[in-house]
Amino acid sequence: GSVDKGVDFAQYFCTYSFLYHQKEMLCDRAVLDVGTGSGILAIWSAQAGARKVYAVEATKMAEHARALVKANNLQDVVEVIEGSIEDITLPEKVDVIISEWMGYFLLRESMFDSVICARDRWLKPTGVMYPSHARMWVAPIRSGLGEHKMGDYESSMDEWSNFVDETKTDYGVDMSVLSKPFSEEQKKYYLQTSLWNNLHPNQVIGSTALLKEIDCLTATVNDILEVRADIRSSITLENTRFCGYGGWFDVHFRGRKEDPTQQEIELTTAPSVDYGTHWGQQVFLMHPPIHVSDGDDLRVSFSMNRSNENHRLMEAEFHCEIQQTSGKLIPRFSNKFYIE
Amino acid sequence: GSVDKGVDFAQYFCTYSFLYHQKEMLCDRAVLDVGTGSGILAIWSAQAGARKVYAVEATKMAEHARALVKANNLQDVVEVIEGSIEDITLPEKVDVIISEWMGYFLLRESMFDSVICARDRWLKPTGVMYPSHARMWVAPIRSGLGEHKMGDYESSMDEWSNFVDETKTDYGVDMSVLSKPFSEEQKKYYLQTSLWNNLHPNQVIGSTALLKEIDCLTATVNDILEVRADIRSSITLENTRFCGYGGWFDVHFRGRKEDPTQQEIELTTAPSVDYGTHWGQQVFLMHPPIHVSDGDDLRVSFSMNRSNENHRLMEAEFHCEIQQTSGKLIPRFSNKFYIE
Ligand SMILES: Nc1ncnc2c1ncn2[C@@H]1O[C@H](CSCC[C@H](N)C(=O)O)[C@@H](O)[C@H]1O
Numbered sequence: 001g002s003v004d005k006g007v008d009f010a011q012y013f014c015t016y017s018f019l020y021h022q023k024e025m026l027c028d029r030a031v032l033d034v035g036t037g038s039g040i041l042a043i044w045s046a047q048a049g050a051r052k053v054y055a056v057e058a059t060k061m062a063e064h065a066r067a068l069v070k071a072n073n074l075q076d077v078v079e080v081i082e083g084s085i086e087d088i089t090l091p092e093k094v095d096v097i098i099s100e101w102m103g104y105f106l107l108r109e110s111m112f113d114s115v116i117c118a119r120d121r122w123l124k125p126t127g128v129m130y131p132s133h134a135r136m137w138v139a140p141i142r143s144g145l146g147e148h149k150m151g152d153y154e155s156s157m158d159e160w161s162n163f164v165d166e167t168k169t170d171y172g173v174d175m176s177v178l179s180k181p182f183s184e185e186q187k188k189y190y191l192q193t194s195l196w197n198n199l200h201p202n203q204v205i206g207s208t209a210l211l212k213e214i215d216c217l218t219a220t221v222n223d224i225l226e227v228r229a230d231i232r233s234s235i236t237l238e239n240t241r242f243c244g245y246g247g248w249f250d251v252h253f254r255g256r257k258e259d260p261t262q263q264e265i266e267l268t269t270a271p272s273v274d275y276g277t278h279w280g281q282q283v284f285l286m287h288p289p290i291h292v293s294d295g296d297d298l299r300v301s302f303s304m305n306r307s308n309e310n311h312r313l314m315e316a317e318f319h320c321e322i323q324q325t326s327g328k329l330i331p332r333f334s335n336k337f338y339i340e
Numbered sequence: 341g342s343v344d345k346g347v348d349f350a351q352y353f354c355t356y357s358f359l360y361h362q363k364e365m366l367c368d369r370a371v372l373d374v375g376t377g378s379g380i381l382a383i384w385s386a387q388a389g390a391r392k393v394y395a396v397e398a399t400k401m402a403e404h405a406r407a408l409v410k411a412n413n414l415q416d417v418v419e420v421i422e423g424s425i426e427d428i429t430l431p432e433k434v435d436v437i438i439s440e441w442m443g444y445f446l447l448r449e450s451m452f453d454s455v456i457c458a459r460d461r462w463l464k465p466t467g468v469m470y471p472s473h474a475r476m477w478v479a480p481i482r483s484g485l486g487e488h489k490m491g492d493y494e495s496s497m498d499e500w501s502n503f504v505d506e507t508k509t510d511y512g513v514d515m516s517v518l519s520k521p522f523s524e525e526q527k528k529y530y531l532q533t534s535l536w537n538n539l540h541p542n543q544v545i546g547s548t549a550l551l552k553e554i555d556c557l558t559a560t561v562n563d564i565l566e567v568r569a570d571i572r573s574s575i576t577l578e579n580t581r582f583c584g585y586g587g588w589f590d591v592h593f594r595g596r597k598e599d600p601t602q603q604e605i606e607l608t609t610a611p612s613v614d615y616g617t618h619w620g621q622q623v624f625l626m627h628p629p630i631h632v633s634d635g636d637d638l639r640v641s642f643s644m645n646r647s648n649e650n651h652r653l654m655e656a657e658f659h660c661e662i663q664q665t666s667g668k669l670i671p672r673f674s675n676k677f678y679i680e
């Protein structure tokens with residue numbers, strides 16, 4: 001059994017706030033918590049008045065959840081079930097599905113697949129999803145990280161080059177045929193892998209654009225296999241460097257159209273000085289940056305797919321052209337990134 | 341395909357030196373390189389005069405090996421075969437098996453299993469293993485790392501404790517039932533996981549003891565599933581701190597009893613000021629350290645097993661009693677570690 005040491009507990013409190021403010025949605029209802037972890041959301045649901053909470057957890061964490069439920073004297077309401085949501089059965093359909101399924105840049109790790117499966121099998125036709133909606137956002141950013149990464153890439157290539165020389169001179173083996181694949185591998189690693197970052201809001205240099213909106217009640221696995229969007233962003237800073245893109249997400253708790261919450265709650269992972277989350281933002285850096293200025297118009301075609309090698313990871317592509325206020329057009333350029 | 345960026349090329353040169361100095365062992369012989377990676381050992385074998393080299397590699401690295409062989413005009417001698425050594429077939433038995441199979445603390449990653457398999461299927465009865473022998477060593481050490489790790493553990497527990505208090509006061513959930521499993525998890529992570537370290541020779545505070553000697557020609561998978569040894573070590577420093585154990589290995593290239601090399605080569609990963617390797621040493625720290633002095637006699641029962649959860653990883657146990665020069669006996673104390 002293991003208690004995840006990486007957990008950022010701040011998220012619990014954010015999420016809790018919706019359970020607390022939306023008691024009316026849980027009172028006397030049957031609830032399913034998909035991936036209960038330590039059991040905390042299940043417990044809060046019970047405290048908010050749920051009639052019954054099924055708390056499903058695939059890992060040995062289920063044992064801790066059971067202990068925590070017991071210690072809080074909620075074992076009559078919360079039933080912890082160890083198993084994959086795909087495999088288990090419940091004695092009834094539920095009114096509410098809650099889950100903290102969001103990965104980096106929303107979809108990394110693909111846990112939403114499991115939530116969809118839970119919904120299609122166990123949610124009543126009148127049921128409510130918690131969260132009910134999710135959105136992905138992107139904006140142009142400036143950042144000094146790109147230079148660091150470029151420096152790392154360059155010293156790695158310098159080392160390689162020395163190694164190739166030495167191997168040739170001292171050991172009679174010509175390794176230069178591997179220089180190209182080696183450099184591609186290093187580029188991928190240092191320059192084309194997106195980074196976790198806690199952006200400061202003033203690193204965002206243009207308007208934020210919506211990449212995707214998900215209605216958790218109706219989205220299918222197919223809908224989230226790929227994300228595609230043609231978006232625009234206007235640069236909002238005089239004379240600055242367009243270093244790449246920042247991506248993040250938010251989720252909402254609105255209940256259901258026929259059964260809306262009294263008060264809508266938002267959990268956002270946008271750049272913020274005071275309210276960082278463990279999700280941070282996903283940063284995609286270009287090499288080198290491009291000089292832009294106030295009013296320049298970015299037109300970006302974005303696409304994101306699951307990686308063939310590991311479907312929990314993803315690949316993103318940005319095709320961008322820039323219409324400058326001067327009238328000049330910077331023709332389309334493309335950047336591909338791995339989200340690992 | 342990928343060129344492993346983590347490779348420390350220094351090891352090639354060490355290993356090369358044996359191929360270079362033992363040309364007589366390779367001349368006109370058929371050689372199998374188990375896990376050829378970039379193909380470098382296969383190429384050196386060919387350059388040393390081998391008649392034929394079969395270079396087997398399980399990953400896409402095989403493509404790079406093939407390109408490297410071609411670029412060095414050795415495609416008539418070196419045949420690169422992509423596949424697991426367990427699955428492939430060769431057109432003949434070989435005179436020599438070479439492999440760079442050693443993991444951290446020799447046996448982590450368990451690649452020697454594959455070398456044994458190759459030997460039992462493809463080595464002629466008169467064949468030679470390269471390396472021919474391997475040994476594991478341990479010695480008592482001093483180190484400041486233990487205090488760091490203890491500090492990390494303590495701040496993690498402080499954070500947890502604040503979290504438990506807040507959750508109780510502000511959110512009405514008593515999480516204290518998870519404090520014990522959480523602390524055990526954190527202890528395991530910070531205090532009971534062995535560490536990679538490049539020890540300075542003056543951190544070794546007592547005599548070095550042999551844990552295991554492996555004859556690569558005869559060892560079975562069973563022989564290396566478990567390592568057990570009762571060893572002794574004398575403290576060689578006045579008034580010092582016994583902070584834990586350092587472990588490392590060496591391998592030898594001796595040929596075979598009936599067919600010994602003219603010159604024996606050793607590759608050691610012992611603590612060294614000038615000749616560090618990417619293997620470093622494996623460090624097992626105790627909390628707190630124990631005061632010892634010159635002449636104190638450590639009697640240690642050591643055992644190491646593969647972890648049940650992941651057989652490429654291992655668990656080690658040290659039971660130690662100390663006979664002090666004063667005559668006093670510090671009774672047996674035990675430490676368990678995870679090698680991850
Ligand atoms: N298919 C599946 N079935 C059951 N549990 C799953 C699952 N996929 C992921 N999980 C679990 O879902 C959890 C997501 S982390 C969220 C934990 C908890 N609800 C909280 O808010 O703190 C993990 O514990 C993971 O093991």
Ligand SMILES: Nc1ncnc2c1ncn2[C@@H]1O[C@H](CSCC[C@H](N)C(=O)O)[C@@H](O)[C@H]1O
Nearest residue numbers: 375376377396397398399423424425440454
């Ligand atoms: N069972 C197996 N069959 C074939 N190759 C294997 C294997 N197990 C591990 N390997 C490969 O063995 C290599 C070990 S690293 C050593 C690479 C090279 N001989 C050198 O000296 O630089 C890795 O490339 C790994 O992919």
